[in-house]
Amino acid sequence: MKIFISTDMEGLPGVNSWHQVEEKDPRYLGKYMAETVGWVIEGIKSSEFNSKIDEILVCDSHSKGENLSYDFTERDDRIYLVSGGLRDYYMMAGFDSSFSTVFFIGYHAGVGSIHGTMDHTYSTDVYDLKINGKHMSETTINAAFAGNHDVPVSLVVGDHALVEELKNEMLDTVLVETKKGLSRFAAIMKPKNVLRKELIEGTKIALSKTFKNAVRPYKIEAPYEVEINFKSTEMADESMLIPGLKRLDGHRVLFKTNYYDELLQTMLAVVYSATIGEDLGK
Incomplete structure (x- = not known):
């Protein structure tokens, strides 16, 4: 084990x-x-x-x-x-x-x-993150x-x-x-x-x-739609350099995938690229 x-x-x-x-x-x-x-x-x-x-x-x-x-x-x-x-x-x-x-x-x-x-989700730059509409x-x-x-x-x-x-x-x-x-x-x-x-x-x-097999795996069924709401617009600006993203408004971006491994990797890339946009204005 x-x-x-x-x-x-x-x-x-x-x-x-x-x-x-x-x-x-x-x-x-x-x-x-x-x-x-x-x-x-x-x-x-x-x-x-x-x-x-x-x-x-x-x-x-x-x-x-x-x-x-x-x-x-x-x-x-x-x-x-x-x-x-x-x-x-x-x-x-x-x-x-x-x-x-x-x-x-x-x-x-x-x-x-x-x-x-110290509540946050992967980054203090994120205001909300949803998968298939779920916080x-x-x-x-x-x-x-x-x-x-x-x-x-x-x-x-x-x-x-x-x-x-x-x-x-x-x-x-x-x-x-x-x-x-x-x-x-x-x-x-x-x-x-x-x-x-x-x-x-x-x-x-x-x-x-x-x-005892008494704990069920936590699952979210594919396909996946990920919506990330950033705290400010420059973060969303920078994240749009990543292929496959759609801009919903000034703060929100969205991407779709059928694979959870790809979801996690893309989400990490989107979230951490946003900090570059924040630094550009300093």
Whole structure:
């Protein structure tokens, strides 16, 4: 059995502001990610299914993907680490249908969520992102990528607003809350020892549900129509250099595809090209 773990930072415990997840504040850089993922590893090792797990691939997926130290792999000889940027599928880099389950750790509420800690969807330049008319978050976009390979997401760890978004959307998935937002940049943090126990237990439950085939893959049926609403017009201007896009208005662009792998790659290209347009005006 192989486990794929995709990590982010905004949904981690102890984090509530952008400076805490950037290089200019080394007090936080990677500390809470390593600690939280470490508790998940504890849960795996204490699970009755531990001996059946051959590989744990951890995909460092915040910003440049350089938040977890290579030393983290010393915690277990089954841990492989995806590091660095400029990679296909970004938060899902290294994933394929050979994995049995997916864990999302430190994930956060989608853009526009009330009291979602640092809410956004793949970029703070995005005002809204829809697939087939449905409002999407990084969690549901990536879960559908896994679902396209018939692999379920059995554990999601993140802020209260994310849990609220998912509890009626991913019914079989184990959801563990790290904090409750008071605003975009303020939150009530769960006690560390309490969260550690919940994560260890939640990981064991997620593995049990996986082995019992009790978690259904999250799927979105093709064909796909992706609408991205940017915060300003120059972002949409720049994204139109990508073939296949249609301009809906000053802020919104749209593209269509029959393949989810192509959807994720194109979406990433559109979202990140938009930052070039923003920089041109500075």
